[in-house]
Amino acid sequence: MSELVFFSGTMDCGKSTLALQIGHNRSARGLQGVIFTRDDRAGEGKLSSRLGLVTDAVEATEGMDLHGYLVDRLSRGGKVDYVIVDEAQFLAPRQIDQLARIVDELRLDVFAFGITTDFRTKLFPGSQRLIELADRVEALQVEALCWCGARATHNARTVDGEMVVEGAQVVVGDVNRRAGEVGYEVLCRRHHLRRVTSATAKAGVRSPDVLPVQQG
Numbered sequence: 001m002s003e004l005v006f007f008s009g010t011m012d013c014g015k016s017t018l019a020l021q022i023g024h025n026r027s028a029r030g031l032q033g034v035i036f037t038r039d040d041r042a043g044e045g046k047l048s049s050r051l052g053l054v055t056d057a058v059e060a061t062e063g064m065d066l067h068g069y070l071v072d073r074l075s076r077g078g079k080v081d082y083v084i085v086d087e088a089q090f091l092a093p094r095q096i097d098q099l100a101r102i103v104d105e106l107r108l109d110v111f112a113f114g115i116t117t118d119f120r121t122k123l124f125p126g127s128q129r130l131i132e133l134a135d136r137v138e139a140l141q142v143e144a145l146c147w148c149g150a151r152a153t154h155n156a157r158t159v160d161g162e163m164v165v166e167g168a169q170v171v172v173g174d175v176n177r178r179a180g181e182v183g184y185e186v187l188c189r190r191h192h193l194r195r196v197t198s199a200t201a202k203a204g205v206r207s208p209d210v211l212p213v214q215q216g
């Protein structure tokens with residue numbers, strides 16, 4: 001039975017590495033996959049891991065019909081045994097519905113990888129739809145850690161090491177950014193809600209503020 005599986009976690013917890021491993025193990029047995037990604041840090045049409053591995057992928061652009069792409073490829077005689085989707089949080093909800101149709105109608109396994117929540121702890125629309133539709137949601141075994149040693153569960157956006165809570169939902173970036181650059185840091189919920197990053201903890205700054213809560 002084919003499945004739609006959502007491997008979710010914080011940034012930097014090994015999602016892309018696992019995506020590459022799943023692809024490698026299947027291709028080592030002669031299976032052929034289609035790898036979709038969107039806005040990978042390594043550039044268009046790439047799936048990259050911080051361990052240094054990178055592979056070519058199909059850029060899932062805004063508005064692209066992922067189910068239609070597969071149908072087209074199969075009808076031209078292409079062999080497709082499974083589908084991998086990295087940075088799945090960036091996909092539109094209707095593209096997640098297309099992934100479900102790939103599983104149900106084309107009977108292919110779809111392995112989707114992505115972060116669940118943004119820097120304000122809000123669900124990405126693509127991740128929300130994945131949680132709604134996936135056969136399974138899997139947390140990665142290797143946990144990322146907050147600076148305090150607790151399991152990191154949330155992603156903070158930082159500028160000069162300080163957490164920011166205003167801005168666009170999507171800003172492609174990485175952890176460990178240089179001064180002046182927008183970066184990210186994974187934190188436990190306690191420190192995310194209190195806005196205590198590793199830099200502000202070191203500086204002894206404690207903010208009692210919590211994230212702004214929007215009503216309605």
Ligand SMILES: Nc1ncnc2c1ncn2[C@@H]1O[C@H](COP(=O)(O)OP(=O)(O)O)[C@@H](O)[C@H]1O
Nearest residue numbers: 010011012013014015016017018048049050051
């Ligand atoms: N130099 C290193 N040695 C060992 N592991 C590393 C190294 N650099 C990164 N990693 C591992 O890679 C993980 C990040 O992998 P990646 O697949 O890029 O994450 P994600 O896609 O979840 O953001 C880190 O959590 C860490 O476990």
Ligand SMILES: Cc1cn([C@H]2C[C@H](O)[C@@H](COP(=O)(O)O)O2)c(=O)[nH]c1=O
Nearest residue numbers: 011012115118119155169170171172173
């Ligand atoms: C929290 C958060 C992250 N992003 C971006 C930053 C990265 O480009 C990706 C996550 O990639 P990773 O392989 O999981 O590290 O998402 C964003 O655009 N908005 C956010 O709020």
